[in-house]
Amino acid sequence: MFSSAMSALLVLLLASVVPACAAGSGADTSTVPVRHPVEIAYDQAVAAAASADWEACLDATRRALALAPGQPALQRRHAEALAQLGRSDEAMQDLRALVGWGVEVKLADFELLAPLHGHADWPQLLAAVEAALAPQGTPGLSFTMPVADLVPEGICHDPVDDVFYVSSVARRKILRVARDGTASDFIASGAHGYLAGLGVAVDAQRRRLWAVSTAQADDGLFDAATVATSAVHVFDLDTGSLLWRHVTAQRDSLGFNDVCVLPDGGGAVAVSDRGQVLRFGPDGGAPVALTAPGAMPGANGLCVGPRGDCLYVSAYLLGIMRVDLGDGVISAAAVPGADFTTSGVDGLYLLPDGTGLIAVQNFLGLDRVARFRLRADGLVDDCRVLTARQEMFVDPTTGALAADGFHFIADSYVSPFYGREDKAVLTGFGRTRVMRIGLE
Numbered sequence: 001m002f003s004s005a006m007s008a009l010l011v012l013l014l015a016s017v018v019p020a021c022a023a024g025s026g027a028d029t030s031t032v033p034v035r036h037p038v039e040i041a042y043d044q045a046v047a048a049a050a051s052a053d054w055e056a057c058l059d060a061t062r063r064a065l066a067l068a069p070g071q072p073a074l075q076r077r078h079a080e081a082l083a084q085l086g087r088s089d090e091a092m093q094d095l096r097a098l099v100g101w102g103v104e105v106k107l108a109d110f111e112l113l114a115p116l117h118g119h120a121d122w123p124q125l126l127a128a129v130e131a132a133l134a135p136q137g138t139p140g141l142s143f144t145m146p147v148a149d150l151v152p153e154g155i156c157h158d159p160v161d162d163v164f165y166v167s168s169v170a171r172r173k174i175l176r177v178a179r180d181g182t183a184s185d186f187i188a189s190g191a192h193g194y195l196a197g198l199g200v201a202v203d204a205q206r207r208r209l210w211a212v213s214t215a216q217a218d219d220g221l222f223d224a225a226t227v228a229t230s231a232v233h234v235f236d237l238d239t240g241s242l243l244w245r246h247v248t249a250q251r252d253s254l255g256f257n258d259v260c261v262l263p264d265g266g267g268a269v270a271v272s273d274r275g276q277v278l279r280f281g282p283d284g285g286a287p288v289a290l291t292a293p294g295a296m297p298g299a300n301g302l303c304v305g306p307r308g309d310c311l312y313v314s315a316y317l318l319g320i321m322r323v324d325l326g327d328g329v330i331s332a333a334a335v336p337g338a339d340f341t342t343s344g345v346d347g348l349y350l351l352p353d354g355t356g357l358i359a360v361q362n363f364l365g366l367d368r369v370a371r372f373r374l375r376a377d378g379l380v381d382d383c384r385v386l387t388a389r390q391e392m393f394v395d396p397t398t399g400a401l402a403a404d405g406f407h408f409i410a411d412s413y414v415s416p417f418y419g420r421e422d423k424a425v426l427t428g429f430g431r432t433r434v435m436r437i438g439l440e
Helices: 037-050 054-067 072-084 088-100 111-116 122-132 414-419
Strands: 016-019 031-034 140-144 152-158 163-168 173-177 183-187 196-203 208-214 230-236 242-247 256-261 267-271 276-281 284-289 299-304 310-315 319-324 330-332 345-350 356-361 368-374 380-388 399-402 405-409 433-437
Touching (some): 054 072, 088 111, 088 122, 163 196, 173 196, 208 256, 230 267, 276 299, 319 345, 345 399, 356 399
Parallel strands (some): 152 196, 152 399
Antiparallel strands (some): 016 031, 173 183, 196 208, 310 319, 399 405
16 A cells, blocks of 8 residues: 555655564564665765765765665666766666656656756657656456445455455455455454455465554544554454454554465564564464564565565565565565666565566556566566556556456555545545456
């Protein structure tokens, strides 16, 4: 999800106040400033640019890109430093790569790129920006939700019963949806203390459904005693009964976002506003911190790697990161110098054969489903866009892998819902379409 829990991150990589907690320990409710190394390097680049120290700016952005390959704002800053140093051909090379990533960027508006305006290839570069934003691929319709104004955010597929489970932000429920779009409530609105519905994940082997939900001030759905809480629910898939739940304390102000099932039957939960991943055991109880707070800015979609020994996690603005499930060590998933971006990933999934990741990206005009190839060493070395920027797309969020392809929420209306001025308005968000795209 990209909503209020994420909106503070739009001004790239700002410092935040997060709870102190070491990886592998229980969650600590104290608060201390925690800054990611990329945040620090970015701020150094900005400071160097302000004093026209372009060599220092170049060095800082280079260091930041080594930690977050393919990060669009860092790539642009790197090009600006090169342009100011008179290295126009290198700057143009950076910008061609940036444009090729498919992000929406108005290059002509950045004053520090002015030295490039006289470059012979500048007009072609501006034309390439527009061309890169054209629709790609042709997804088919899986089904249309039979109920309007759900503002669905999460979706998963149960291969045993061949049905989908869809979470609703606005109606605070989970729906069970058949292939033909016929739907019924898996849980009713607000049942078991379910909040605004976000990530869901099926454990087909153990017949469980994991679900995370959260209460934010701009939901307009919750009273003062509930705002700033989140919950994990685990249900029996076959009976619909609640097996266990964990609700956070309001003082901790944790914004749970997404969830995936771990090899041991537990679950990993992304906490966006704390830049952290928590780990729950199969039978509940208090979580432990898999990563320290602030280590995963904007933590969002996540999935287990092909060998079961790591997680791939979307640090929303930085890109996809790898987290070792044993020691919590974090590293960039993309190869150094990647000519694609893994930023802006909402839903993230491992292909059944373990050869790649499927991602829904919804930042900086990407609005696409992409397939990222995994090398034998687990690094991402290639990106192929399956579909992008279709007319019906309004905040595509998450998806579900099935035997016939990837099914994804095309028009969630999450941003308009969270951004509405009158919080009493709960209509006007349409009947969401779930689209399907092949994996080849």
